[in-house]
Amino acid sequence: MRVRFWGVRGSIATPGKNTADYGGNTTCIEVEDDFGQTFIFDAGTGIRELGLDLARRKVGVIHLFITHTHWDHIQGFPFFVSAYIPGNKIHIHGPTHFEKTLKKIMDLQMDYAYFPISMQQLNAAIDYRDLKEETLQFGETTIQTQYSNHPVTGLCYKITCNGKSVVFTGDMEPYYNVLNDPETDEEMNQIVAERNERHRLFCKADLLIHDAQYTADEYPKFQGWGHSSMEHVIEIAKSHPVKKLILTHHDPSRTDVALAALEAQLKAVCSELDLCFSKEAMEIQV
Secondary structure (H helix, E strand, C coil): CCEEEECCECCCCCCCCCCCCCCCCCCCCEECCCCCCCCEEECCCHHHHHHHHHHHHCCEEEECCCCCCCCCHHHCHHHHHHHHHHCCCCEEEHHHECCCHHHHHHHHHCCCCCCCCHHHHHHEEEEEEEEECCCEECCCEEEEEECCCCCCCCCEEEEEECCCCEEECCCCCCCCCCCCCCHHHHHHHHHHHHHHHHHHHHHCCCCEEEEEECCCHHHHHCCCCCCCHHHHHHHHHHHHCCEEEECCEEECCCCCCHHHHHHHHHHHHCCCEEEEEEECEEEECC
């Protein structure tokens, strides 16, 4: 499989000279399987450049998987040129919501109050599939889903092809005891431990791409915001070894200089892991 990063930033796009190296576009990852099928994970602002590239390559059948519908993971879709090309087929998959379908959420983003072109005016054939925890088959490629821990319903994805696997978590925070009630702590802590172990097992892969927006020192200030610390993700990769670990969803306040320093620091203290930070245009063969 070929994995390419088109957007690696979390929360909001951050263009400028201080983010040009790692990249300022919000989340978008392309996976091309061994049989030429194209799978896209999230539609942050990085999907604009990806769409131009797909048009040059004349890729007309696309599976777009949304981890969750917070704005930084869907805001690039109105600028996705593949959706404007007659004859293209775009299959959009994403988590089921209690009050709105995935189609309704994507339609709302292109309401006339926010954008001049409606979803109904797009020329490509677009369909939707609301997902729960399940396994999907695309020829010889399997995509498995697992719920993430985030302030909106979200999914992690595991892509398996020819015995190789890639996991992309989207936004994911470790489970923790939100009640902090002595009467229920024992039961809640057991549930939390089971949930975290379930996630660790899901993450075992040839390539793990995991949300790591914060450092361990920063995380306590942002607990409940739905993101992991870098150190926590490294522990996941160590507990159920992965062949390669890529930390992503970089905080918008983090400059290239700061990211490079953190990356070097983490590599130095866990040399046993093949670890790096995501960068726009980075390409990995799995």
